Amino acid sequence: MPLEVVLLFAWTLVIVFLAFLACNFEDNESDIGSQSNPNSQVQLAAQVGQVHRFFNKAISGEPLSNALYQGTAGMVAWILLYRLEPMVPDAKWKAAVVAIPLGVGASALIHMIFATTAHCGRTSAQKRFQQPIYLDVFYGHLLPIATHGFMTTFSILCIAYIQSNLGTLSGDPSLNHPFALPLLAFIWGITVGSIGSSTGDVHYGTEREFQDRPFGEGKRVIYHGRITRYADCGIRTSKDISPFCAKFGSPATGLTFGFIILLENWRTLIGMKLAGFLPSLPAFTAIGDTAAIWGIILGLIIVAGWIVINMVFVKWLRDKCGPFVGA
């Protein structure tokens, strides 16, 4: 196999590892800042009389808020690359090394601004439930939130940079993805947010928020709002939630995004290789169509495979655990 094809597959594998990191930190960041669906319980807690010391970061929707940070970082990085790349035409990586961290830093500032308005706004709208603004909670969580957001955005921006320059990095510039860098960062931001919202938040909401309820049952409706507010030693804040969820919820969420990127990118590349599309790239001919057909056939096999895997898993689980016991 020629070197360009090997490099293509290798760079997509690097993207898979970066994707694992990105979603790992995204889930942890939504646990430190208490965002999205489990945050409805934090909101409800004050309303049923349980004053708490959580950081109530209610930015609307995890996919949209992650798209905000990643899209802004992508735009600032793109602005810097636009100005810096003509200065180093033979060593473009130097421009990337300067542009990417600065872009991510700008988006971390915006992240902190939106987090502060959310917490202060929500707490001051709960005046009648006697929920105060604890200034140590307010100031003490801003830096962890910004740091985790920085790691997520950094990984996603690296993914977007590699994808929009995939061909250049492997030797054939026509294989670059047609979307521009900010648009790719925006797209992956939406995906990362929706994955973190549907998988990682389950560990936070069902297990950690209701830690003093029995393990092994769905949380009943009468439990809602009565979250665990006392920690191992003292009163719980959102900083106590993050180390617990980092043990299982965050890596599982990272695995999800890594699998999705792996199956998407390698499926397309293997389809292209099987049809003989690489490395000569005749676009819009019968070979191009065959490459797409191979990709679709592989995809349909994977779809059927996941349905079977889920059926086997659910059956194994039911046989192992048995019907519900207890009250």
Added chain:
Amino acid sequence: MAAAEEKKVEEKKVEEKPKLKLTFPPAETGLALIAGILAVLITIFAALPAVIKGLGMLLTIVWSADSVRKTSKYGLGTGVPSIGVMATGYGVIGALMGLAFAKYGNIGQFYPGVLVGVGFMGLIGLVSGYFSNSPKYIAMKIPRLERAMMELGISGTFANLLMFSIVTGSLNFKSVVTQVMDTGVVASMFILSIQAMAHPYNACLGPDERRERTLMVPAEASGLLCVILGSAMLVLGTSPWGLWDPVSLIVFGLLVWVVFYTRFIKACMKECYATVGTGLIKTIE
């Protein structure tokens, strides 16, 4: 120059305050009329300096956030972000259509053709509002939903048109495509305008929410938007007014952000139950 801008912004806030203290429906309509008329005037003249366009964008975004607030107060079932996404989705399509019609009927630097896109998006908003509210179809039973969705379609289109004309300096479709869409800058604009419209009410949700306090958040979010658009203008170098145009937009954005952000945080800390350095928690049965 900067002090004059700040005074203008303060004047507008002070002008609106007496209206806000009167009875509720005229205040919302008053805001809609002021923002709508000013947006029409500012959009048609495409060669204005960026600061005035930025002011127009601020008013449009505050107007959209007010519409979102009106609708979501009655409980949407799916949450606040969906209606903000819908507003900006309508806005992008309307802006594209307006830009395509811009070259018909232009007199020098006046482009009344873009109003076709605005009007059409208002029609689409009205139609979807009718279907959402009527008892034979989706039946959400939110009062005046048709009017709110029409307002969202119109204000979303204005916000997007103003953002495009700030970055490209004109309303020419080809230059918008090459400088805004293909470079990916549109993605950042898309998501920032969604967040500026949907975040304010979501962030201030609760029984003790107050309209004047909530409306400070879209103003400071549009300040941030002005800073980012100004830096894009600085790099792309498209303004017909030279280099001080993007720099003045960045300064305007920073000023607006500082004024409204400090006011919002101070208002929150004063109006919440208590602001304490640290403390224990209590359980109220």
Added chain:
Amino acid sequence: MILIVVYVTIGGCLGSLGAHLCPVGGAPAAMGTATGIATGTIQILLGAVVTGLFTAATVSTFSNNIWLVSLSGAVGATIMMQVVMFFANILYAFGCGVLPISGRVAVDPITKAPQTAYKTPQTDGHGVPDVVFVSGSAGGFIGGFGGALMYYTLLYLAHFTYGTAVIAALGIFVSSAILASYNIRGTTEGLWDPKFKTIHKAMIATICVSVLCGIVVVLATIALGGA
């Protein structure tokens, strides 16, 4: 020209149908109180459709067959939904000790496994059982197909560029899918849920709005010089 309106309308309707098929439990599902994916309809559908659009964009650089581009977008969206649902099951099973059980049917329609004895009392089911998984895959497939179809129309029939086509396709898709999500009102279990029977109401609304959006695209294309 008329084909643009037809394809945009079909894309919008498929998006709305996909939104109705997607099983979402909303905020209660994140606490193990309801069956389905633990998020909102629009959040998960947008995530799946943009993943599909990413793959469809890659394919559209070397193939201009409408079926191939749309099917690659559909398969991409389906794979994303399936991996998300499977890992949600793993988190429920090993992190919280909760079985995937449906709360709306007493016996699973596909595998005929009993559900009620395994369900936690005072909840509405939890996890992602077999029938919900299949319904979610179908929803992702149809939604991704609609989104990629609109992207193809805007790219090759209306001759927009890549960035414009993606943003405009997202804008039109979002307008139809959000009307569908208003019809669902927060939680649904997919094909076997009673809320699925009200789909015809949302369909008529989506058809009207999509036709108007298609007319917008056609007028914009004509005004640009019939390119």
